[in-house]
Amino acid sequence: MVQKIRVGIIGTGGIAHEHIKAYQQMEQVELVAFCDINSEQLAKMAALYGIQETYATKEELLLQADIDAVSVCTWNAAHAECAIAALDAGKHVLCEKPMATTLADAIKMQEAAERNHRLLMIGFVRRFGNDAELIKEFIEDDFFGELYYGKATYLRRNGNPGGWFGDKSRSGGGPLIDLGVHVIDLMHYLMGQPKAVSVYGATFQKLLNRPTIKDSVEYQSVSKGEQDICDVEDLATGMIRFDNGAVISIEASFSLNLKEDEGKIQLFGTEAGAKLDPELELYTNINGYMADVELKKPVALQMDGLFYKEIAHYIDCIANEKDCLAPAADGVQIMAILEAIYQSAATGHEVIIEELASK
Ligand SMILES: NC(=O)c1ccc[n+]([C@@H]2O[C@H](COP(=O)([O-])OP(=O)(O)OC[C@H]3O[C@@H](n4cnc5c(N)ncnc54)[C@H](O)[C@@H]3O)[C@@H](O)[C@H]2O)c1
CATH class of the missing domain: 3.30.360.10 (Dihydrodipicolinate Reductase; domain 2)
Known part of the structure; x- marks a missing residue:
C-alpha cells in the first residue's frame, strides 16, 4: 500500500477551510493535526472536521515526527516564522499568499527550503x-x-x-x-x-x-x-x-x-x-x-x-517529485x-x- 502523506494545518481561520476540505478528499493524504494560537477557533475547527490532534503552538505541532507536510494559513506576518520552523523540522510547506511581509523574510524562507531539501510552495491559486x-x-x-x-x-x-x-x-x-x-x-x-x-x-x-x-x-x-x-x-x-x-x-x-x-x-x-x-x-x-x-x-x-487543484498539485509534487508550478523562487520575485x-x-x-x- 502507498504510504499516506500526513498533513497538519497551521492557522485554522477562513482560508483553512479550503485546505482542509481539499486534503480530506485526497486518498493519498491523512489530515492529522491542527494548530492555532486562538484556542476557541482551534477547538471549533477541530470539532467541525473531526481532528483529534490540536496544538496551541506551531512548535508542538512540528515536534510530531510523523507529520510530513503542512499548510501555513496564518495571517501574513506569521508566514515566515511558521514556514521556516516547519522546513527546519523537515516538513514540506504550502504557504498561503503573500509569501511574507518583507523581501528579507521571503529570502530566508527560500533558503530554509533549500538547506532542508524540502518543498516550499506558495499559494498562488490563480x-x-x-x-x-x-x-x-x-x-x-x-x-x-x-x-x-x-x-x-x-x-x-x-x-x-x-x-x-x-x-x-x-x-x-x-x-x-x-x-x-x-x-x-x-x-x-x-x-x-x-x-x-x-x-x-x-x-x-x-x-x-x-x-x-x-x-x-x-x-x-x-x-x-x-x-x-x-x-x-x-x-x-x-x-x-x-x-x-x-x-x-x-x-x-x-x-x-x-x-x-x-x-x-x-x-x-x-x-x-x-x-x-x-x-x-x-x-x-x-x-x-x-x-x-x-x-x-x-x-x-x-x-x-480551484483550491483543490492547487493543493492536489502540492501533494503530487511531494509524492512524485513533480516540478512545482509555484515555487519559493517565484514568491521571492513577487x-x-x-x-x-x-x-x-x-x-x-x-x-x-x-x-x-x-x-
Ligand atoms: N489564496 C486566497 O485566495 C486567499 C484567500 C483568503 C486568505 N488567504 C491568505 O490566507 C492567510 C489567512 O487568511 P484568513 O482569511 O484565513 O485569516 P483568518 O484571520 O481567518 O485566519 C488566520 C488564523 O491564523 C491564526 N494564527 C495567526 N498566527 C498564528 C501562529 N503563529 N500560529 C498559529 N496560528 C496562527 C489566527 O489565530 C487565525 O485563526 C493569509 O495569509 C491570507 O492572505 C488567501
Whole structure:
C-alpha cells in the first residue's frame, strides 16, 4: 500500500477551510493535526472536521515526527516564522499568499527550503484557474505574439475585511499585498516571468475602513474584533518594468469611491490581446479586420475546485517529485515587486529592484 502523506494545518481561520476540505478528499493524504494560537477557533475547527490532534503552538505541532507536510494559513506576518520552523523540522510547506511581509523574510524562507531539501510552495491559486490554463495554452501556441503590457485592477468599493487585514503589523500592508498580489503574480506568470527591473508606485490612506458606511462589510476576517485598527493603505497603484521591456500596471483597493467592485486582468501582445475576469475575451486582427474572438463555450474562472487543484498539485509534487508550478523562487520575485511598490510610494521615487535586493 502507498504510504499516506500526513498533513497538519497551521492557522485554522477562513482560508483553512479550503485546505482542509481539499486534503480530506485526497486518498493519498491523512489530515492529522491542527494548530492555532486562538484556542476557541482551534477547538471549533477541530470539532467541525473531526481532528483529534490540536496544538496551541506551531512548535508542538512540528515536534510530531510523523507529520510530513503542512499548510501555513496564518495571517501574513506569521508566514515566515511558521514556514521556516516547519522546513527546519523537515516538513514540506504550502504557504498561503503573500509569501511574507518583507523581501528579507521571503529570502530566508527560500533558503530554509533549500538547506532542508524540502518543498516550499506558495499559494498562488490563480495560476491553477481554468482561465489561466487556457490563456497559457494560447500563449504557448504564440497566439499573442510578444506580450508587452499587462494591466490589472482589483478594486473594492468598501471591502476592508477588518481584523488583521487592516493591521499592518500582522498583514504587512493593505489591498496591494492582499489582493494585488494575486493579479501581479498571475500577469507575471502568464507573461513568461521576466525579471523585474524597476517599480514606481503610490499608495493612499484616505478612506481607511470607512466605519461611517452602514452597509454590511462583505469581507470578514475570523480575527475581526471590536478594537480593530486600520493603518494600511486603502488604494495602491504601481507600474512594474521588466528586463524584456514589458510593463505591468496594477491598481488595488479596499475602499474607493467607485461604482462597482472591479476585477479585471488584461494582457496585450503584438498579435492579440485578452481580458480575463469575469469572462475570457480575445481580441485580434483577422485578414486585416479587427476581430473579437468569441469562444463557443464561454470561459470564466471557476472557483469551485480551484483550491483543490492547487493543493492536489502540492501533494503530487511531494509524492512524485513533480516540478512545482509555484515555487519559493517565484514568491521571492513577487515579494520584491510588492516591497518595491511600497518603498516607491513612501519615497515618491522609482525603486530599482536590484538595489532593493542587495540591502
Ligand atoms: N489564496 C486566497 O485566495 C486567499 C484567500 C483568503 C486568505 N488567504 C491568505 O490566507 C492567510 C489567512 O487568511 P484568513 O482569511 O484565513 O485569516 P483568518 O484571520 O481567518 O485566519 C488566520 C488564523 O491564523 C491564526 N494564527 C495567526 N498566527 C498564528 C501562529 N503563529 N500560529 C498559529 N496560528 C496562527 C489566527 O489565530 C487565525 O485563526 C493569509 O495569509 C491570507 O492572505 C488567501
